[in-house]
Amino acid sequence: MDVLQQIMERAKSNLQRIVLPEGDEPRTLEAANIVLKEKLAKLILIGDPAVINKMAEEKGYTHISEAMIVNPETDPKMPVYANLLYELRKNKGMTQEEAEKMAKNPLYLGCLMIKNGDADGELAGARNTTGNTLRPAFQIIKTKPGVSIVSGALLMFTPAKHLGENGLLVFADCAVNPCPTAPELAQIAVCTAETARTVAGIEPRIAMLSFSTKGSAKHELVDKVAEATRLAKEMAPDLMLDGELQADASLIPSIGESKAPGSKVAGHANVLVFPDLQAGNIGYKLVERFSDAQAIGPILQGIAAPVNDLSRGCCVDDIVKMVAVTANQAIK
Numbered sequence: 372m373d374v375l376q377q378i379m380e381r382a383k384s385n386l387q388r389i390v391l392p393e394g395d396e397p398r399t400l401e402a403a404n405i406v407l408k409e410k411l412a413k414l415i416l417i418g419d420p421a422v423i424n425k426m427a428e429e430k431g432y433t434h435i436s437e438a439m440i441v442n443p444e445t446d447p448k449m450p451v452y453a454n455l456l457y458e459l460r461k462n463k464g465m466t467q468e469e470a471e472k473m474a475k476n477p478l479y480l481g482c483l484m485i486k487n488g489d490a491d492g493e494l495a496g497a498r499n500t501t502g503n504t505l506r507p508a509f510q511i512i513k514t515k516p517g518v519s520i521v522s523g524a525l526l527m528f529t530p531a532k533h534l535g536e537n538g539l540l541v542f543a544d545c546a547v548n549p550c551p552t553a554p555e556l557a558q559i560a561v562c563t564a565e566t567a568r569t570v571a572g573i574e575p576r577i578a579m580l581s582f583s584t585k586g587s588a589k590h591e592l593v594d595k596v597a598e599a600t601r602l603a604k605e606m607a608p609d610l611m612l613d614g615e616l617q618a619d620a621s622l623i624p625s626i627g628e629s630k631a632p633g634s635k636v637a638g639h640a641n642v643l644v645f646p647d648l649q650a651g652n653i654g655y656k657l658v659e660r661f662s663d664a665q666a667i668g669p670i671l672q673g674i675a676a677p678v679n680d681l682s683r684g685c686c687v688d689d690i691v692k693m694v695a696v697t698a699n700q701a702i703k
C-alpha cells in the first residue's frame with residue numbers, strides 16, 4: 372500500500388471530527404461531500420445552513436446532509452465559546468464584548484470548538500490567507516508541551532525513486548517561521564521527525580541543510596545550523612539526524628560518503644530541515660515544479676491539536692487529502 376493510501380485507510384479506521392470553517396466555500400463543500408461519501412472523517416461545517424444546504428442541493432452533493440452545520444449567528448453554544456475566548460485572551464487585553472464578536476469569526480470558532488473538546492482538528496485556508504488561518508490556532512490551541520513554535524512540513528512525493536524513501540521526502544519548515552533561531556530550528560527538526568513517523572509512516576533520517584557540509588564553509592549562518600544540529604541531538608538523542616549538510620551530501624550516497632564520511636544520514640536522508648523559510652518555501656516549490664512532484668501540506672506540527680492551512684490555489688483533491696492528513700494527526 373502506498374503512503375497516501377495508508378493515510379486514507381488510517382483516517383477511515385478511526386473517524387475524527389474535523390471542522391471546516393469555510394463551509395460555504397465551493398471547493399471545500401465539494402471536498403466535504405467526497406470526504407463524507409468515502410467516510411474519511413466526521414465533518415463540522417461552519418456557516419449558514421440555508422446557504423450551505425442550497426449550494427449542496429444545486430450541486431447534487433447528497434452526503435452534505437451527514438455533516439453537522441454550525442451557524443455562528445445562532446448556535447446555542449456561542450456564549451460558551453465566547454467565554455472561553457475571553458478567558459484565553461483577557462490577559463492580552465481582550466474584552467468580553469470583543470470576545471463575543473470574535474468568536475463568531477469561523478476561523479476563531481473552529482479553534483474554539485477544538486479547545487472545548489467539540490472537534491478533533493481543523494482545515495481552512497481555501498479562502499483565507501495563511502496568517503488569518505494560523506493566528507487563531509496559535510492564540511487558542513497553542514503549542515504542544517515542550518515546544519515553543521509551530522512549523523509546517525510538506526510531504527514531497529517525487530518521481531526520483533532513488534532518493535529519500537522511494538522518492539518520498541519530508542521538507543520543513545516551508546510555511547511558518549521566516550528566521551528560526553538555532554533552538555527553534557532544533558525543535559523544527561524534532562517535530563518533523565514526528566510528522567514523518569505519524570503521517571508519512573517512515574522512520575526519519577534527518578539532514579540539517581546548509582550551504583556547507585561539516586565545516587566546509589565558515590559563516591554565522593552555517594554556525595546556526597551546526598548549533599541546531601547539536602541541540603536537536605540533545606533533545607532527541609535516539610534520532611538519526613546529522614548536520615550541517617549540503618543538499619547533495621544529504622541525498623546522494625557517493626557524495627555523502629566523500630563529504631561526510633561515517634555519517635549515517637549523509638546520502639540517505641528522507642527528511643530535509645531547511646535553515647529558514649526562504650530556503651524551505653523556495654526549495655519545495657522548485658522541487659514540485661521541476662520534478663512534477665506531488666506536495667502534500669503544509670502539515671502544521673508542534674501545535675497541541677491539528678490545524679492545517681490550505682493554499683488559496685488548492686484544488687478539491689488537495690482538500691480531501693488534507694482532511695485525511697488532519698485526521699491522521701488527530702488520532703491519538
Ligand code: ACO
Nearest residue numbers: 501502505506509510519520521545546547548549652669
Ligand atoms: N508558533 C507558535 N505561535 C506563534 C508562532 C509560531 N511559529 N508565530 C507567532 N505565534 C503566536 C505569537 O506568540 C502570538 O501569540 P499571542 O497573541 O498569544 O502573544 C500570536 O501567534 C500572533 O503573533 P505575531 O507575532 O503577531 O504573529 P503574526 O500574527 O504577525 O504572524 C504568522 C504569524 C502569520 C504565521 C507569521 O509568522 C507569518 O506570516 N509567517 C509566514 C507565513 C507565510 O507567509 N508562509 C508562506 C506561505 S505558506 C506556503 O507557501 C505553503
